[in-house]
Amino acid sequence: MNHSQDSTQTATDAALVELRSIRGTIDNLDAVLVGVLAERFKATQRVGELKAVNNLPAGDPEREQRQIERLRTLAAEAQLDPEFAEKILNFIISEVIQRHERIAEELRTGSHD
Numbered sequence: 001m002n003h004s005q006d007s008t009q010t011a012t013d014a015a016l017v018e019l020r021s022i023r024g025t026i027d028n029l030d031a032v033l034v035g036v037l038a039e040r041f042k043a044t045q046r047v048g049e050l051k052a053v054n055n056l057p058a059g060d061p062e063r064e065q066r067q068i069e070r071l072r073t074l075a076a077e078a079q080l081d082p083e084f085a086e087k088i089l090n091f092i093i094s095e096v097i098q099r100h101e102r103i104a105e106e107l108r109t110g111s112h113d
């Protein structure tokens with residue numbers, strides 16, 4: 001193996017070490033994301049129950065608008081694309097609204113499946 005092949009091999013090893021390290025970081029962050037999402041859904045489950053029992057609508061568009069504005073600002077400050085942050089929030093909130101509707105339906109019909 002000549003000198004230039006040697007240095008290529010060394011660079012590749014270094015890249016693989018860094019790749020493994022970054023993937024470790026990504027795995028840790030994914031675990032944090034799952035934990036945070038689980039906590040958020042626990043909180044919204046309680047909101048869904050409160051809304052169902054008190055005959056409040058599942059969705060609150062004005063609240064959502066304030067959340068989107070706030071999240072877009074936080075995203076920009078964190079160098080995250082605000083459009084992406086908004087999409088993620090909308091995706092989560094639409095799932096929450098479906099769950100709220102299911103909770104209200106279960107309360108109306110007495111079904112729990």
Ligand SMILES: O=C(O)C(=O)C[C@]1(C(=O)O)C=C[C@@H](O)C=C1
Pocket residue numbers: 044047048058059060061063064067092093096097100
């Ligand atoms: O804050 C509420 O009223 C909720 O039901 C929670 C939540 C959310 O997931 O943040 C979901 C639906 C509403 O449209 C607004 C916000």
